[in-house]
Amino acid sequence: xxxxxxxxxxxxxxxxxxxxxxxxxxxDQFIREREASRERALAHCDSRRTIxxxxxxxxxxxxxxxxxxxxxxxxxxxxxKDSESLKHAVSVGKxxxxxxxxxxxxxxxxxxxxxSQSCDALxxxxxxxxxxxxxxxxxxxxxxxxxxxxxxxxAMLDKLEKKPQIISPVFKDRSNSxxxxxxxxxxxxxxxxxxxxxxxxxxxxxxxxxxxxRYQNELKASWVPPSKDxxxxxxxxxxxxxxxxxxxxxxxxxxxxxxxPVS
Numbered sequence: 001x002x003x004x005x006x007x008x009x010x011x012x013x014x015x016x017x018x019x020x021x022x023x024x025x026x027x028d029q030f031i032r033e034r035e036a037s038r039e040r041a042l043a044h045c046d047s048r049r050t051i052x053x054x055x056x057x058x059x060x061x062x063x064x065x066x067x068x069x070x071x072x073x074x075x076x077x078x079x080x081k082d083s084e085s086l087k088h089a090v091s092v093g094k095x096x097x098x099x100x101x102x103x104x105x106x107x108x109x110x111x112x113x114x115x116s117q118s119c120d121a122l123x124x125x126x127x128x129x130x131x132x133x134x135x136x137x138x139x140x141x142x143x144x145x146x147x148x149x150x151x152x153x154x155a156m157l158d159k160l161e162k163k164p165q166i167i168s169p170v171f172k173d174r175s176n177s178x179x180x181x182x183x184x185x186x187x188x189x190x191x192x193x194x195x196x197x198x199x200x201x202x203x204x205x206x207x208x209x210x211x212x213x214r215y216q217n218e219l220k221a222s223w224v225p226p227s228k229d230x231x232x233x234x235x236x237x238x239x240x241x242x243x244x245x246x247x248x249x250x251x252x253x254x255x256x257x258x259x260x261p262v263s
Contacts, residue, residue, distance in 0.1 A: 031243060031252075037218050038067045051078060052191055055119030055164065058084040059108040060146050061127055064239035067215055069123065072208035076188075076196055081119055083111040089246055096156050103247060104240050105145050105152075112153045121165040121191055124150040130174040139173075165191060181205050223263045232261045 056062060056069050066082060073080050086092070090103055092110030101109075115122055126149075127142040150168040157163045169187035171180055181202045188196060226232035233255050235242045242248055252262045 031245070033222065034219065034243070037222070038215065051195060052120035052165075053079045053081055053118070054167070055115035055122040056080050056082040057108065057111045057115060057122065057124065058082050058086070058244075059089065059111040060104060060149060060240050061125075061142070062111075062240075063243055065212075068208055068212040071211050072204055073123075075204035075207060076192075076201065078192060078195075080123075081115065083114050086111055086114050087246060089114075089244075097152070098156070101145065104238075105149065107240075107244070107246065108146075108149055109152070109156060112156065116157055116160060116164050119164050121167055122153070124153055124166055124168045126150055126168055126170045127174065128170070128172045167191065177205070177209070224261075226261075232263070234263050 054073060056066060056073075058066055062069070062082075066084065070080055070082070083089075089107035089110035092113055093106040093108065094110075096113045097106055097109040112122065112124075126147060128147055129139050129141050131139050150166060154166055157166070167187045167190065169180075169183035171183055173179060184205065185196070185198050185201050188201070223234060224232065235248075235252065240247065255262050
């Protein structure tokens with residue numbers, strides 16, 4: 001820019017002329033605390049029937065709602081496998097997306113690609129909008145790009161010799177429980193129709209919703225405000241950019257190295 005070499009994307013304080021590297025710290029303390037809460041909540045999940053394995057993508061809305069879906073499908077006896085362990089989702093996704101997208105959507109392609117190799121079907125719900133609780137006049141729209149992520153995934157998987165089936169319930173309004181249940185039953189019936197009764201699915205959704213609310217309340221309760229003359233940090237942002245180590249750019253570690261608690 002104007003004859004000067006400009007750096008972007010480095011850790012704070014680094015530039016092209018910086019010769020040393022920042023020491024790597026424990027970046028996952030608050031992530032492990034969240035995972036511990038989730039594992040305690042999911043301790044009673046049990047999926048033992050020999051039926052098609054359903055892949056749960058740990059990207060976009062799936063980062064926040066993975067416990068909800070794991071619990072829901074465990075109640076139905078549907079075995080699941082998630083992609084949470086994938087460490088280089090963005091680099092994998094760049095090879096598969098075929099176009100330039102934001103990092104979260106690129107990572108989504110990477111997670112889908114990984115699960116496609118080991119799952120019989122992929123669960124890729126379509127989120128359109130959700131009304132704020134207690135405010136029927138306000139409708140929150142989900143990101144435009146994420147609204148058609150299932151279509152992008154389908155186009156990518158068409159290139160594979162063996163393509164897993166895609167289950168994509170369309171949730172026009174997540175706040176309408178009846179519509180959500182109907183959409184889930186219709187979508188899951190394409191593969192699991194002989195195994196799931198409508199009443200069973202409806203009941204499982206109610207229980208999963210109650211479970212997820214308890215789980216979120218537990219996370220909220222883990223936040224301890226700083227005492228006088230001390231500092232604590234709450235990370236605000238979309239879960240799929242704040243939580244995965246491949247997306248948060250080590251920001252939690254910067255605070256933790258300074259002895260500042262992060263939630």
